[in-house]
Amino acid sequence: MITSTHLHPQANGQAKSNNMIIINNLQNTLGAKKRRWAKELAFVLWADRTTTKNETAQTPFPLVFGTEAMILTEMVFPTARTNLQTRETNNEAIAHDLDTVDNLRDLSKVRIAAFQQRIAKSYDKNIRIRRFQVGDLVLRKAFQNTTNPNDGKLAPKWEGPYLIDSEAGKGAYWLATMEGEILRMPSISKPTLCKLEIIF
Secondary structure, three states: OOOOOOOOHHHHOHHHHHHHHHHHHHHHHHOOOHHHHHHHHHHHHHHHHOOOOOOOOOOHHHHHHOOOOOOHHHHHOOOHHHHOOOHHHHHHHHHHHHHHHHHHHHHHHHHHHHHHHHHHHHHHOOOOOOOOOOOOEEEEEOOOOOOOHHHHHHOOOEEEEEEEEEEEEOOEEEEEOOOOOEOOOOEEOOOOOOOEEEOO
């Protein structure tokens, strides 16, 4: 089974995010009658699948099935949309929608990319990029595999001090101990991760 973050929603938090939306909608719908969640789940899922999303400017239903969903009241009360359709015109409309669904999906991919760029731009404007020089004393962020598991929550968050020996690439540095021994892996100082902290 492939569990990379692009193909595995459990790994990249996408499933958890979608489930939180459904749980919040269920809580708002049920109020104090929490035991009726099984009866209300179908309506909450239908509402979620037929609500326009900001990222795609579309509802998920036409992206999957190629045609716009009918709301439940249109099935009970006659509307122009249901009364003016014949079986032949409906089949023609469905065939046309299926032919154009790929264009709709491509347009949604472009909108998602633009949305992600806007989110990244708004996030990055608050980031302060930190540059290090050769010879600076720094602390390196301690990871779970480098700390003592018996320390638990009291484990140190940083390890070091280390000297910056040389630059290994964009934002990556070779570190050396105070005795001059160079560490095997270069340490990265990205704006979002900031794995190095300078000592003043």
